[in-house]
Amino acid sequence: MSFFTSLSGMKNAQTDLAVISHNIANAETTGFKKSNAAFADLVATGGSTDPRLTPGIGSRVQAITQDFSLGALTQTGRGLDVAISGDGFLATANPTTGDLTFTRNGALEVVASGALQDPSGDLVQGFPVDATGTPTSAVPGNITLPLTNGAGSALTNVSINQQGLVSGSFADGTSQPVAQIALAAFPATGGLRAIGETKYEASADSGAAIYGNPGEGNYGAIRTGTLERSNVDLADEMVSLLTAQRNFQANARALDTATSISQVVLNLQS
Incomplete structure (x- = not known):
């Protein structure tokens, strides 16, 4: 399950990067309104499951919204x-x-x-x-x-x-x-x-x-x-870009760790 959890995080970070890149690309586009990506967690549980033992199975894109605030x-x-x-x-x-x-x-x-x-x-x-x-x-x-x-x-x-x-x-x-x-x-x-x-x-x-x-x-x-002018603030977008990049790297590292653990288990079985 950890593979799919990390993969969903990587896909969402990629979506976040795409939204931020689109904003940056239109920083000088007249009348452009920036977008923001929002995410939600995924939880798989049933009526007989102890709610205190539900780890969740990743995240998904909840919405990509437009910010209609006034530009300069x-x-x-x-x-x-x-x-x-x-x-x-x-x-x-x-x-x-x-x-x-x-x-x-x-x-x-x-x-x-x-x-x-x-x-x-x-x-x-x-x-x-x-x-x-x-x-x-x-x-x-x-x-x-x-x-x-x-x-x-x-x-x-x-x-x-x-x-x-x-x-x-x-x-x-x-x-x-x-x-x-x-x-x-x-x-x-x-x-x-x-x-x-x-x-x-x-x-x-x-x-x-x-x-x-x-x-x-x-x-x-x-x-x-x-x-x-566009209502994109390049300073804010650069900070968001770095955050999205770190999120992608962290999920990739979690995926790599899960792969290593799986390899150890396979080696024990052999």
């Missing part, structure tokens, strides 16, 4: 870079399938069609607004800026304020509000499923997205000209 906000000076100072996610839709995903990476850009996109090319979601910038619907949709205004003047600049209001400026000196960025929150943020490119999708564990306005209620305000 870094000034970029670029008008279409946005960060969320607080809770919430930018909602984006795949331009082909319409599938919704959620991200904290706010490096946005306007493409030739006027669509506001994230770095993956997905369409940023927002609420339609009236001429005063007041949202007219609680149902978000794709944000697309008009390439010309009613007078035929071309779009020259796009700005986003702390309330997430997206406005377009035109060659004739006029400007008009276009949409307000919609932020998404979830009943259980820890249940979101990571799908890569610092994106998440809703799951049965997270619940459906609840949309709201930036800076209102529990939704964070928008910080323009700013991006949120």
Whole structure:
């Protein structure tokens, strides 16, 4: 039994190393949220077993969770870079399938069609607004800026304020509000499923997205000209890396000891 106990410990240490390595690899990834591995012990016992004589049979991976704490906000000076100072996610839709995903990476850009996109090319979601910038619907949709205004003047600049209001400026000196960025929150943020490119999708564990306005209620305000850095602390990860390495080595040594004992027993029998 000691062989399997030590082997489970080695496998779990390997999983821990993989999680830590993934965190370190994304220490400079915009909007990245680090993961943590949690483990639980395994015990095999029956109703007739004396609970005081149960040694346990190893451990298993209990969960790999995401830490959604706020990363450092870094000034970029670029008008279409946005960060969320607080809770919430930018909602984006795949331009082909319409599938919704959620991200904290706010490096946005306007493409030739006027669509506001994230770095993956997905369409940023927002609420339609009236001429005063007041949202007219609680149902978000794709944000697309008009390439010309009613007078035929071309779009020259796009700005986003702390309330997430997206406005377009035109060659004739006029400007008009276009949409307000919609932020998404979830009943259980820890249940979101990571799908890569610092994106998440809703799951049965997270619940459906609840949309709201930036800076209102529990939704964070928008910080323009700013991006949120990864929340990975390299000093913490290096300490965790050394701990996981020691755990692997200790379990390997226990396995080696069990092998030596088994060899002695076999030699006695011969």
